[in-house]
Amino acid sequence: DIVMTQSPDSLAVSLGERATLNCKSSQSVLYSSNNKNYLAWYQQKPGQPPKLLIYWASTRESGVPDRFSGSGSGTDFTLTINSLQAEDVAVYYCQQYFGTPRTFGQGTKLEIK
Amino acid sequence: QVQLVESGGGVVQPGRSLRLSCAAAGFTFRDYAMHWVRQAPGKGLEWVTVISYDGSNKDYADSVQGRFTISRDDFKNTLYLQMNSLRSEDTALYYCARGGFGDHLDYWGQGTLVTVSS
Numbered sequence: 001d002i003v004m005t006q007s008p009d010s011l012a013v014s015l016g017e018r019a020t021l022n023c024k025s026s027q028s029v030l031y032s033s034n035n036k037n038y039l040a041w042y043q044q045k046p047g048q049p050p051k052l053l054i055y056w057a058s059t060r061e062s063g064v065p066d067r068f069s070g071s072g073s074g075t076d077f078t079l080t081i082n083s084l085q086a087e088d089v090a091v092y093y094c095q096q097y098f099g100t101p102r103t104f105g106q107g108t109k110l111e112i113k
Numbered sequence: 114q115v116q117l118v119e120s121g122g123g124v125v126q127p128g129r130s131l132r133l134s135c136a137a138a139g140f141t142f143r144d145y146a147m148h149w150v151r152q153a154p155g156k157g158l159e160w161v162t163v164i165s166y167d168g169s170n171k172d173y174a175d176s177v178q179g180r181f182t183i184s185r186d187d188f189k190n191t192l193y194l195q196m197n198s199l200r201s202e203d204t205a206l207y208y209c210a211r212g213g214f215g216d217h218l219d220y221w222g223q224g225t226l227v228t229v230s231s
Contacts, residue, residue, distance in 0.1 A: 001175075040217040042158075049208055049224060050150075050158065055217035093158055097216045100172040102148075104158040 002026050002096050006105035012113040019081040021108045023094035028074045031098065038098035041070055041079045044107075045090045053092075054079065086112060115139040115220045117209050122225030125199055133225055135192040135209030143167075143187040146212035149194050151205035152224075159205070162194070163212065176202075199229045 003026040013019040029038045037057035042050040052061045054070035057077055067082040081088055089112060094105040121133040135147070149161040162173045162183040171183050182195040192209050206224040213219035 036215070038215070042218070044158075049221035050218070051221070052213075052217060052219050055213065055215060055219075061219065091157075095158075095160070095218070100163075101174045102160045102163070102216075104160060107157045 001101055002029065002099050002103050004094055004096055004103050004105035006092075006094055006108045008108060009106070010109040010111065012111045013081075013084050014113045015086065016083050019084050019088070019110055021079040021081075021092050021110070023072075023077040023079070023105050025075045025077075025096055029096045029098035030074050037073055037077070038096055039070075039072070039077050040095050040097065041068075042093045042095065043088075043090045044093065050093065081110075084110075084112070115211065117211065117220060117222035119207060119209050119222045119225035122207065122227045124228045124230060126231050127200060127229055129199055130195070130197045131199060131227060133194040133196065133207055133209075133227070135194075135222055137190045137192065137209075137211075140211070142185075142190040146216060147183075147185060147192045148210045148212055148218060149183060149192075150208045150210055150218070150221075151203075151227075152208070153202075153205045156205075161207070163216075164192070196227070199227075201229050203227060204229045 005024045007022045039057040041054040044050040058070045069080045091107045116138040118136045148163045164183045180198045184193045208224045209222045210218040211220040
């Protein structure tokens with residue numbers, strides 16, 4: 001199984017500042033035939049289902065604010081939230097869909113400092 | 114708009130069975146792979162199973178392999194999860210989710226709660 005490890009487990013950032021969340025996979029999730037990283041990011045607010053933010057590691061889902069961006073390739077990935085807003089308080093999960101099982105990271109809890 | 118509505122959750126004794134349903138609307142159901150993902154109380158997300166758009170391929174997490182069965186009825190636009198030999202560790206909120214092209218999970222239902230307890 002591909003193990004997804006997120007860091008840090010929790011993060012407190014001031015409003016208007018940048019939040020940087022990391023995700024590392026135990027093996028590459030880059031598919032060489034199409035040069036795509038099979039890595040997604042989800043946001044889960046309390047009492048709500050997860051919401052897709054980013055797929056293919058860096059493609060923003062329709063309707064997601066452009067302050068959210070994804071980067072990385074192979075085994076190391078980053079979700080960056082610029083100009084943090086109060087509504088961004090949530091738990092963020094990365095997930096690989098390269099192999100089965102489609103594993104999630106343990107989540108990073110983002111709070112306001 | 115895409116809608117996924119889960120049902121069938123409840124309280125069940127260990128060793129018993131339960132069937133979850135997920136009613137889909139707002140998209141061509143037969144064109145998409147569908148997944149179940151669960152979340153134990155206060156815990157993270159755990160992927161459970163997927164069925165391909167045509168039902169020909171199914172994959173399961175090791176934790177449910179041999180006990181859970183995913184299926185779909187494209188005439189009813191409904192996804193199912195048959196859960197047998199339930200254990201206390203299966204207690205969770207069960208979400209159905211659509212597999213987008215590429216198989217990231219682009220739409221999620223609100224979930225249905227399964228509690229396994231004697």
